[in-house]
Amino acid sequence: MGRQPIHPRPGSAFSLGSKLAVAAPYLWLLGFFLVPFLIVVKISLSETAIAQPPYTPVLDVAAGWQGIRDFVAGLSFANYITIAGDDLYVFSYLKSLKVAAVSTALLLLCGLPLAYAMARAPRSVRPLLVTLVVLPFWTSFLIRVYAWINILQRDGLLNQALLWLGLIDQPTTWLATDTAVYIGLVYSYLPFMVLPLYASLEKLDETLLEAAADLGCPRWRAFFVITIPLALPGLGAGALLCFIPIVGEFVIPDLLGGSDAAMIGQTLWTEFFANKDWPVASAVAVVLVVLLVAPISVYQYLQTREIEGRPRGRPRGGRRGGP
Amino acid sequence: MRRMSFTNLVALALGLAFLYAPIAILIIYSFNGSRLVTIWGGWSTRWYTALIEDRAMIDAALASLGIAIVSAALATVLGTMAALALTRLRFRGRLPFAAMVYAPLVMPEVITGLSLLLLFVAIDLDRGFFTIIIAHTTLTMCFVTVIVQSRLVGFDRSLEEAAMDLGCPPGRTFFAITLPLIMPAVIAGFLLAFSLSLDDLVIASFTTGPGATTLPIRIYSEVRLGVKPEINAVCTIFITVVAVAVIAASLIGKSRDRGRGLALTT
């Protein structure tokens, strides 16, 4: 028998407080998350105009019913047709998806051994390890990317080290390449992969592995047959937590990447700030969200399952008493 | 005490080295007397002294701090409320609410930034400190919710029942029992919201206005033109401040929780 959610008795102070606890964040998110997005959709259906605001049509409520009809008449899918037809955008989307997929795979490759090592460390050391992994994350994202510019530039430390080791004859260009972008992405998003993985691995009941060994399963196989399947939620959460934002990533490809084939985040930025074409930028944004709806929904599903409190391997705290 | 296997130790060492090497290099080079990365000009603090004269940089730093404190405070309150609502209360529209809470976590920042700017333009709100604060609150409250909610899910509800059984009404029970025991998560949420706000470039760029330049915006505009040693100095200061704050918070949390048998990072 699980704990039932609380039903506050109507009229009590607790009930008032509960209503507020729900209403305040709800309204905030509705107003500052949902509504803005609807506005983006609306503007994606508009045209640029030399005006303030720089798009048309603008909904003139004072004009009454005719104003609304003019407004709807002015909307069009022209921007979407532009995007679909122009290779620049199509390649940008494809490149973003490809980079995100490859980075996520690299992140899994690098993050899993690290998370596993942390989860198997002696219990007293684990909080320290978590702090150590999280600490770089607390320092600025921008700074960490910038740190790599230091290392990767032509006369930077990486080339210096390679020259010194005799592995290359002259300085290689690392910056403004896809390699640099991948390095930057993996470096910046590693904590996002490691922490959910670690949380999932740490909850793993070690007696399960002992039982496997007792039944004759070698350690390496137990890892694939027991540890990985039970860590799947953490893996899924970590992978999605990295993949989805990387698709729309701007700072890293902008600072570390080359000028050919920009990722979609850069394209959106250019469209908005350089070309001042708000409607097209909005259309780019809407298409991006549509592309990401599937992975975002999967992520939401995994997270709401987390709220329902499904234990994995080891029961959590709190009573689960029977009647 | 179990001994760690060799592969695990190597993985740990490599991982941590990878994470910290660039930062260490940055810090070292902030003391480089020479402007060039290729030449080591001896230990010097000239870049730090140059910083003190950089009015624009200092203004940007103060602006960032102010925005971060306000938005983190707001985000912590709203985020904790959302976490409580999601884990404890049953109400209509629970699923869409959960969707809205988790979406900003993964949504690319360019989209959140763009949409908020378009909102501000549509309602004719002047962009500046106020709009950045709203934007940062919206983004970071979701992180607070995730952290507090994960603590609430494992919370022993019989403690609250015991309090009520002893005569404490539900409202007072929350403040006397629940809140003190989830406080480490709330504080962790606040710190996370604070650092995310301090660090944010993309959303701030979209929602900023004249006179409201934040530190990341400033750093970014300088960095686009290439590596500058002054930036190294700014970054080192930033890193040091954050590291000290996080370590201090962690130690305070640990010594407080020692009496409660809880861990800050649980």
Next chain:
Amino acid sequence: MRRGFAPWADPTAAPLVRFENVSKHFGDVTAVDRLSLDVYRNEFFALLGPSGCGKTTLLRLLAGFEMPDGGRVLLDGRDIAAVPPHQRPVNMMFQSYALFPHLSVAGNIAFGLRQDGLAKAAISARVDEMLALVKLEGLGGRRPDQLSGGQRQRVALARSLAKRPQVLLLDEPMAALDRKLREETQFELIDLQARLGLTFVIVTHDQEEAMTVAHRIAVMDKGRIVQAATPAEIYEQPRSRWVAEFVGDVNLIEGVVLETGAGEAMIVDKGGRRYRVTADVAVGAQVFIALRPEKVRIQAVPAPPDAPNAMRGRVWDIGYLGGVSIYKVRLDDGAVVKASVANVARLTGQAIGADDEVWLSWPPDAAVVLTS
């Protein structure tokens, strides 16, 4: 101490707690099924049953953490369904103890008193009194995580007694203790209850515990009360097969009533063996004879010809429990009967050994005839 206390037998006595046709569902699971029960003032009442029988739900209904889906819960004649838990004069000792980790021992005990707004001095005095009651003097300043399991249990007990509730609810309070500690605590609880003059309702799945502490026990199964009576009645006069099997060890012999007369019945079993049992049943009824092992007389020499209900068999297994030996005897037709004997003498060898031929017998009033 316990002699003569039987308010349930007094038709003029009003119960302190009354469950009237109470039902509770969780989804499509019925936890409590139209249950009615009375608990009297100063009673030590036990709810006994297997997991999932609804006993904890019943407790929580009384505490106020669950609302009944049907029926009424009355405290001192008043329907308390509308009263929230923090306003009920009922306190609970939780199975997990639920001690507040961020408060000291004294803080935990004082918590309920502070909610009532008592003066500081009065609270302090009561806390000291409680600490002395549970023998934890001087530990008021400690934190829960600095105490042993047994000490934490006492703090939980002190905290739940501090407000002198009308009814104290105990949810499997001794589940986490080892056997020795459990026995000591059981007697302390009996003593406390009598001294303080309170009403206790305890939930347990341990029948020995229920039999030790309770004035009356309600044996529950699947949300219903199967039998509510004193421990002696439940043990010696179980009302159904289920109760007979659940509480203590029992031999069950299935049979049909052949004849009745003079307060006894003649019952024949599948193997054709006949038994004479004190019973009030109809001829032809399908019945079960419930016979407790300690009532069976076992001897290695043939039973005298007038021995009632005599049976012959071979010892198949002996369970040596120190104070008692339980003999499993296989009869000629293969049926197994258990007989237990107190080991009253310190013998270096068993008087009756494995594979020995033995004779069993038992008087007609040693067993009970059950029709369900």
